[in-house]
Amino acid sequence: MNGLRAVLVGAGSMGKAWAKAVTASPEVDLVGWVDIVDQRAREAVEVLGLAGVAVEAEIGAALASLAPDFVVDATVPEAHHEVTTTCLQNGVPVLGEKPLAATMEEARELVKLSEHTSTLFVVSQNRRYNAGLASFRGLLAERLGGVGHLNAEFYRAPHFGGFRDEMDSPLLLDMAIHTFDAARYLTGADALTVACSEFNPPWSWYRGAASAVAEFEMTGGLRFSYQGSWCAQGFETSWDSSWRAVGPSGSALWDGTTDPVAELLAGTGGDHRLERAEATPVAIPGLGIEGTLADFVTALRTGEAPMGECHDNLRSLAMVFAALESTRTGRRVEVGT
C-alpha cells in the first residue's frame, strides 16, 4: 500500500466498475468508499473481497478521516455538484463520472471552483479511451486533409429498466455526451451552433424522447450531424456509433468495432482514382475508465492537464444542453459555455 490514496463515492453500477479499475491500478490504493446508503458500499466491499477499505456515508467525513490524494465520483448526476464542491473546497482533486454536473449552471460553478482552488477536476469521458477511436482520429488528421463533414449514427435498443426509462430526454442527457465529445476529440473542433429535434417514436418503451437528430456547426466550417436512437431495433450500431468523415482527400469510416478505413484520392490533378488506406494503430493508456484513471494519475504526478479536464469537458456538456434548448425552442441556438 504505497500508491496514491483514493476514495470512491457512489456504490452503484459504475461505482463497482470503478472499484475494480482502482484496485487493478498498481499506482493507486483504494482506502475508502462512500455512499449515502452506506450499506451499499459495505456490501460492495464484501462482494468484491476488498481489504483495508473504510466505508463512510458522507464525503466530508471521508475526506477528514482518510485524507485521500484524490476522489473518484461515481454518484448520480444530481450529486456531482455537491460531492465535487466538497472535495475541491478541501483541495482534493476529483475524477468524476460524466456528466460534469446536472445543469450548465452547476457545471460552470464547478469549473470556476476548480480554478479558484487550483485543484484538478477531470470528467471521465471513458469512451475517448478506445484504440479504434484513437486510430480513426489519426487517419483523419494524417490522411484526410482535414474534415469538413462528420456524421455519427447511434442506433441501439437497450431495455435498461430503471431511471432511464422514466427520465426526460434519456438519449440526449444520458448518452449523447459520449458521441458529441468524441466528435470534438476526432476533429479538434468546437461546436458553435446547433439545430436539434428530439422525439419519441410511437413504439418507444421510454417515457422521454429516445431519438434525436442534431446538426452542429463547428469551428473551421465543419458540420457534424448526429442521428441517434435508443429504441432502434435491428442493425444496431456499436455503442461508439458508426462514423463517416469527409475531407478534401477522400472519406473515412469507422463502425466503432472494426479497424477504421479510408478511400483516398490516389493521384493528382484530374486523376480521380481512389485507393484504400488503413488506419495506423495507436497505443492508449488503458481501455475506458482504466485509461481515464491512468491519465488522471499521470496528471497528478506531472501537472499536465489530461483529456476531460473540466474546462475542456464543459464544451462537450454545452453541446448537450444547447441541443436540448434547440429542440425545446424549435430554433438553431448558440452553443455557449
Ligand SMILES: NC(=O)c1ccc[n+]([C@@H]2O[C@H](COP(=O)([O-])OP(=O)(O)OC[C@H]3O[C@@H](n4cnc5c(N)ncnc54)[C@H](O)[C@@H]3O)[C@@H](O)[C@H]2O)c1
Ligand atoms: N461512462 C459510462 O459509460 C457510464 C455508464 C453508466 C453510468 N455512468 C454515470 O455514472 C454515474 C453513476 O451511475 P450509476 O449507473 O452507477 O448510478 P447508480 O444509481 O447505480 O449509483 C449511484 C450511487 O450513488 C449514490 N449516491 C447518490 N448521491 C450520493 C451522495 N451525495 N453521496 C454519496 N453517494 C451518493 C447512490 O446511493 C447510488 O448507490 C452517473 O453520473 C452516470 O451518468 C457512466
